[in-house]
Every structure is written in C-alpha cells, then in structure tokens.
Amino acid sequence: MGSPYRQATATALAARPAAPEMTVWVYNRVGRRLGSVGAPRLVSGTLRDGVEPSTVRLEVDLDDRLAAELQAPGARVEVHREDPALDEQYLSGGWMKATEPTSGPDSALGVDIEDYEVVLRDLLAWPVPAAALAAQNREQWRMTGFLEDIAKALIRQNVARSTRRVPIFVAPSLGRGRRTTVVARMEGVDEVLLVPLEQADLRVVVRPAGPPEHRTGLLVDVVPRTVYPKRLTEAAGIVITSAGRVEAPEATRVVAGGGGEGVARDFRSLVDPDREAAWAREIERFVDARDARxxxxxxxxxxxxxxxxxxxxxxxxxxxxxxxxxxxxxxxxxxxxxxxxxxxxxxxxxxxxxxxxxxxxxxxxxxxxxxxxxxxxxxxxxxxxxxxxxxxxxxxxxxxxxxxxxxxxxxxxxxxxxxxxxxxxxxxxxxxxAEGAPKASVSVALSETATFAYGKAGLVIGARVTLGLARGVDDVVERLRSVEWAWAPGAALTLTPQIGERPPDLEDRFVSSIRHVARVVGAVAAAVRQQQSRR
The missing domain is CATH 1.10.287.620 (Helix Hairpins)
Incomplete structure (x- = not known):
C-alpha cells in the first residue's frame, strides 16, 4: 500500500479530469528547435497583461537530454498545449533568464524563462531612431495619429537600429485606437506605450515567427482586447473561490504644468466632479508636462x-x-x-x-x-x-x-x-x-471544464470577462490581467486568473500554493523513479 501522502496526491489529481498534455520545446539562440523536454517535473508560469513580461518556470531532471541546451546562453523555450479544441495552442515562450542546477539524491534543474514580450522592455525609444547616438538632434521622439500607427512606428523605427538582435517584424497597422500624441526620450518602449494602449483597450502581443522547426524572428502586433462571451459562475463549476478589494481614489483633479518658465508657465486643470461627489474629497495631483510644448x-x-x-x-x-x-x-x-x-x-x-x-x-x-x-x-x-x-x-x-x-x-x-x-x-x-481612479479588484480561482478552457472562445490574457461571484453581488466586468498556472505530467492544469488590480496579499498566497504543487508533484515523481529503479 502506498504512503498516505501519495494516496492524498492521487485522490486530489483524480478529483478533476486530466488536462491535455503540454509540450515544452527547446530552441537554441538562433531559433533552431532542438527537441522537447521528455518529462518535466513541473511547468508553471504567469501570463501577464501589464508592465512586467510573462514568465515560465521549468523544472526538469538534471540528466534530461536537453539540460545542457537549456543552460546555454540565448536558449529559448516555448510551451504549447496539445489540445486541438483551443483557439491557440501556444501558451508562452521566451528566453532563458536564469538556471538553478542542484545536485544530490534528487538532483534537478530549474529554468526561469522571460516571455518574448521582454523585447519591448529591452528596446529604448531614441529621439531620432534612424540617427547615430551622436546625432540625436531632437529633444524627443513625437508622433501624432492613431494609437496603433504610433505604437508600430515607434517599435519599427527603433528595432531597425540593430542587426544583431533577433529579427523583429511589425505587423501592418489597421489604424486602431484614438488619435493622440505620444512622446518618448530614451525610455523603454513598453513603458512609453503601456498606459495609452491600456486606455484604448489595445495590447501588444509578441509571438514567434516562422515555422516551428526554425523560428526566423518575432512578430509584434497591436490587437484589440477580446471579450469572453460567457458569464463565469460558481454554479457552473468554473469559479471556485474569489477575493475582492476596493481602494479609494488616489486623484480627483489634476493640474498639468506645461511649457514656459516662472510666471510665464502654462497651467491647465482637469476635475472629475462625479468622483469628488461620490467620495466627498478633493485630491489634487500634479503632472509635469514641460516637454509637451x-x-x-x-x-x-x-x-x-x-x-x-x-x-x-x-x-x-x-x-x-x-x-x-x-x-x-x-x-x-x-x-x-x-x-x-x-x-x-x-x-x-x-x-x-x-x-x-x-x-x-x-x-x-x-x-x-x-x-x-x-x-x-x-x-x-x-x-x-x-x-x-x-x-x-x-x-x-x-x-x-x-x-x-x-x-x-x-x-x-x-x-x-x-x-x-x-x-x-x-x-x-x-x-x-485614470491612474488615480478608485480600484475595484477581484482575484478568482477558476477550474477548467469540458466547455471552459483558457485559450478557447477568446479567453486569453487581457480579455474582458463577466464574473457572477455570489448572490446579491453585482457582476464584475474586468480585464484578465494575469493568469498563474501550473502543470505536471499526469496532473490537471491549475489556473488562477487575476481580474482587476491585484490585492497585495494574493501573490504570496499563490506562490505558496505553487510551492505546494511542486512539492506534491516532486514527491510523486521521485516515488515513480524509485519504483522504476527497483524494477
């Protein structure tokens, strides 16, 4: 008879239907596919829609046939869900950021991967992208137009500076988003575009380009956020638990300081009277917009x-x-x-x-x-x-x-x-x-069912979803800001989406749960290896 620990693990894994298999592909620095990880101990990660790029954590045996390749500079990893029912089987992918090999009776290799989205953080927006560094004869890069046009022009002009990085292709623009002006000066491209794209309900996606056997570069596109058409509820077996948080506004009126010096400086103000009436507060904030003029x-x-x-x-x-x-x-x-x-x-x-x-x-x-x-x-x-x-x-x-x-x-x-x-x-x-608006957030643990799965019917990172949380509580319509997930061979995929702004304590809770999953799966894998060695 097996140990109580293993029995409890098996019971927990049997409580939900097994998820489709995942494949973890390994690529070298020039994008050539080297093969797939045979039997990873644990694959986990966080899909993010925001400042930080998505990440993947991969744990494999130290003697895995691709362990050396995973530790090579510039190594890349892609995670695919092998489920033809999904709209998109690609889950995440990017560069190796750090490796943690450990030796001993239970030797293992941990690999941290940063999503390809990191290229936007790694790319600075030069005032004159086409000129040499010594010829930056403009104070800042500036463009007025439709937001998608601006975003793609900013990316395209700055990636053209170098031929040594991975080739980056920018999809043609469809002129989406409102007309606006964007300025930049030696800031990360992701930092420049984050707020205007978010407010226009657009997001940047970065995907590998080229055939799976040999990736030829990365494709950058700006796409509208999807709307998941179904209402997610506990009654349907989808919403398992939820936790909410409401924060007071951080700003109700803003003063902008424009161009000019001293008494000649321009000042403008904007007030949200509804917010002030609702909260009975006047909260002033200042924006230094001297460069705007x-x-x-x-x-x-x-x-x-x-x-x-x-x-x-x-x-x-x-x-x-x-x-x-x-x-x-x-x-x-x-x-x-x-x-x-x-x-x-x-x-x-x-x-x-x-x-x-x-x-x-x-x-x-x-x-x-x-x-x-x-x-x-x-x-x-x-x-x-x-x-x-x-x-x-x-x-x-x-x-x-x-x-x-x-x-x-x-x-x-x-x-x-x-x-x-x-x-x-x-x-x-x-x-x-908008940054100082009241924040209502909810973190929801979801369970995949036969009709509900991440990647199906538009349920992807950044999508807008409707949640029915409890009787007497209004439905929440918010953005899917992050999805924390974990999977091990033979186990069901666990998903913990986070809707709205994150309550501060939820990340610690999820980290603890991921560590618990890793311990459980690691114990099961060790027991299986021990049984195989006895045979």
Missing part, C-alpha cells in the same frame, strides 16, 4: 526668426529704394550738367565771328565733340545705374516677399501646434486621473 516652442522660435528675417528684408528694401533714389538722382543730375555743358559749347561755337581763325573754329568744334561724348557717357552711366538699382530693388522686393511668405508659413505652423499641445496636456491629465 517643445515642438510649439521650437515653432515659435522659428516664427520669431522668420519675423526678424522679414524685418531685415523690409529694412533692406527700404535702403535699396533710398539708394536707388540717391544714385539715380545723382546720375540724372550728371546728365543734366553734361547737357547744359554741350548747349553752352554749341552756343560758343555758333558765336564765333566770321573772322575766327581755322584753329579757333577747330577748337570750338573739339569742345562740342567732347561735350557730346560727355553727355553720351553721362546718359549711359545713368542708364546703367537705373538698370543696376532697379535690379537691386527687385531683388530686395523678392527677398521681402520670400521673408513674408516664410513668416506666414511659420505662423501657420505654430498655430497648427497649439491644438495638439492643448490636446496633449488634456490627454496627460486624463491619464493621471
């Missing part, structure tokens, strides 16, 4: 420079007109003087007496010729001056018109940025209000 400030600086250039062009035009009047007047006076001199020379020649000698007549004729030439030269000089001054004035007019057009363009560009600036301030205040 950077583009508008730059546009205003360009406008000031354009206005100064226009003023210089107007001054240059005035100087050109004055010079034209002066130079043309002076040259015209020279023409008049030469004309008078010629008239006088002709009169002197005509007044010569008939008794004048040939020399006198020739001298008078020479003077007339000289004055005629002087007049012709003066007229040419005047004509050249008119041509030159007219050209200078025309050039001054052209430069004045160009400067005026540039001023109008700069003014239009600056005016066009006022509304996005105000919208950005409003969006940041709304984000802060």
């Amino acid at each position: 950077s583009e508008l400030d730059e546009a205003n600086r360009e406008l000031e420079q354009a206005q100064e250039a226009e003023q210089r062009a107007n001054t240059a035009y005035g100087e050109a007109r004055n010079e034209q009047r002066h130079e043309e007047g002076a040259k015209y006076a020279g023409v008049q003087a030469a004309d008078v001199a010629l008239v006088r020379a002709e009169a002197a020649r005509d007044r010569l007496p008939s008794t004048a000698t040939a020399e006198q007549k020739q001298a008078a004729a020479d003077v007339v010729t000289e004055k005629t030439e002087d007049l012709a030269a003066a007229r040419k000089d005047y004509s050249d001056t008119v041509t030159e001054q007219t050209s200078r004035v025309r050039e001054a007019i052209r430069e004045r018109d160009v400067a005026a057009a540039e001023t109008r363009r700069a003014a239009s560009a600056a005016a066009a940025l006022v509304a996005p600036y105000e919208a950005d301030l409003l969006a940041r205040m709304r984000d802060r209000l």
Whole structure:
C-alpha cells in the first residue's frame, strides 16, 4: 500500500479530469528547435497583461537530454498545449533568464524563462531612431495619429537600429485606437506605450515567427482586447473561490504644468466632479508636462526668426529704394550738367565771328565733340545705374516677399501646434486621473471544464470577462490581467486568473500554493523513479 501522502496526491489529481498534455520545446539562440523536454517535473508560469513580461518556470531532471541546451546562453523555450479544441495552442515562450542546477539524491534543474514580450522592455525609444547616438538632434521622439500607427512606428523605427538582435517584424497597422500624441526620450518602449494602449483597450502581443522547426524572428502586433462571451459562475463549476478589494481614489483633479518658465508657465486643470461627489474629497495631483510644448516652442522660435528675417528684408528694401533714389538722382543730375555743358559749347561755337581763325573754329568744334561724348557717357552711366538699382530693388522686393511668405508659413505652423499641445496636456491629465481612479479588484480561482478552457472562445490574457461571484453581488466586468498556472505530467492544469488590480496579499498566497504543487508533484515523481529503479 502506498504512503498516505501519495494516496492524498492521487485522490486530489483524480478529483478533476486530466488536462491535455503540454509540450515544452527547446530552441537554441538562433531559433533552431532542438527537441522537447521528455518529462518535466513541473511547468508553471504567469501570463501577464501589464508592465512586467510573462514568465515560465521549468523544472526538469538534471540528466534530461536537453539540460545542457537549456543552460546555454540565448536558449529559448516555448510551451504549447496539445489540445486541438483551443483557439491557440501556444501558451508562452521566451528566453532563458536564469538556471538553478542542484545536485544530490534528487538532483534537478530549474529554468526561469522571460516571455518574448521582454523585447519591448529591452528596446529604448531614441529621439531620432534612424540617427547615430551622436546625432540625436531632437529633444524627443513625437508622433501624432492613431494609437496603433504610433505604437508600430515607434517599435519599427527603433528595432531597425540593430542587426544583431533577433529579427523583429511589425505587423501592418489597421489604424486602431484614438488619435493622440505620444512622446518618448530614451525610455523603454513598453513603458512609453503601456498606459495609452491600456486606455484604448489595445495590447501588444509578441509571438514567434516562422515555422516551428526554425523560428526566423518575432512578430509584434497591436490587437484589440477580446471579450469572453460567457458569464463565469460558481454554479457552473468554473469559479471556485474569489477575493475582492476596493481602494479609494488616489486623484480627483489634476493640474498639468506645461511649457514656459516662472510666471510665464502654462497651467491647465482637469476635475472629475462625479468622483469628488461620490467620495466627498478633493485630491489634487500634479503632472509635469514641460516637454509637451517643445515642438510649439521650437515653432515659435522659428516664427520669431522668420519675423526678424522679414524685418531685415523690409529694412533692406527700404535702403535699396533710398539708394536707388540717391544714385539715380545723382546720375540724372550728371546728365543734366553734361547737357547744359554741350548747349553752352554749341552756343560758343555758333558765336564765333566770321573772322575766327581755322584753329579757333577747330577748337570750338573739339569742345562740342567732347561735350557730346560727355553727355553720351553721362546718359549711359545713368542708364546703367537705373538698370543696376532697379535690379537691386527687385531683388530686395523678392527677398521681402520670400521673408513674408516664410513668416506666414511659420505662423501657420505654430498655430497648427497649439491644438495638439492643448490636446496633449488634456490627454496627460486624463491619464493621471485614470491612474488615480478608485480600484475595484477581484482575484478568482477558476477550474477548467469540458466547455471552459483558457485559450478557447477568446479567453486569453487581457480579455474582458463577466464574473457572477455570489448572490446579491453585482457582476464584475474586468480585464484578465494575469493568469498563474501550473502543470505536471499526469496532473490537471491549475489556473488562477487575476481580474482587476491585484490585492497585495494574493501573490504570496499563490506562490505558496505553487510551492505546494511542486512539492506534491516532486514527491510523486521521485516515488515513480524509485519504483522504476527497483524494477
């Protein structure tokens, strides 16, 4: 007869139908599949929809045929549920983060895996992604548009910097989400996108790309959150236990500090009157949005420079007109003087007496010729001056018109940025209000049934689900923020979803339960190995 411990374990495992088998595939650093883990002692993990990436914990025998490969730098693991009834059999996958080999009578290898989602945390958002680090000539990266377009552009532009990491492909955008503005400067891409995507009911998914035998990279997509169509209840045998928590608001009104310095700084405010009325409190919070006006400030600086250039062009035009009047007047006076001199020379020649000698007549004729030439030269000089001054004035007019057009363009560009600036301030205040909203949370332990399973009918991480918890308690419609799961060969898969914000003590409880499952499964596995060795 077996030990009471083993009997209790067997009874517990028989109480629920056995889950479909799982396969744990192992890949090397370049994505080539090496094989599957033969008989893992325990596979557990947490699927997350939030800041932290999902994780997997794998425990295998130290002499498993793939133990060495699991400990190699860049090793990858993928966990698949072998159930054709599921919409998606892929459960989780990622890189080896840490290994814990232990020796002794019960030698084992523990492997911690971080989901592929970690690539978004590992990727910094550069102000100018396409430029070298020394050529970051913009204060921040900024884009206005539909949120999906922005998210994918931010990821695509930053993954293009390197060819040494795993290839990352970004799915084409469908323009989902509200129009907004996103700014970034040397922050993790996941940190930049988390709040706006969450508020738009969108999420980023990262999946392995390429055939299962040889993964060619990762595919990043932005998808809407699914809605699970069924109501989950205890009566249906799905909800086993639940625990709830309600927290007061952390903010009811927000002040945003925009651009400017000192008394010239912009301030805006946003109040949630319903929240203040419901809780009878006014809770102010501040958002530093000084960077929000950077583009508008730059546009205003360009406008000031354009206005100064226009003023210089107007001054240059005035100087050109004055010079034209002066130079043309002076040259015209020279023409008049030469004309008078010629008239006088002709009169002197005509007044010569008939008794004048040939020399006198020739001298008078020479003077007339000289004055005629002087007049012709003066007229040419005047004509050249008119041509030159007219050209200078025309050039001054052209430069004045160009400067005026540039001023109008700069003014239009600056005016066009006022509304996005105000919208950005409003969006940041709304984000802060959303962060400070009252939090109602519930953690629910679910049991898979013949009609209910994670991965079926849209029940995936991030999905919105409706829970009927107890008689007299309103249904809860919330987001599936995390799913903690554990599985061992021959045992049923256990799932502990967490809906809403996590109550602080639930994680400790789940960690304790996972350790208990590991001890139970480990004891069973050790007993089986002992029996096999006796045979």
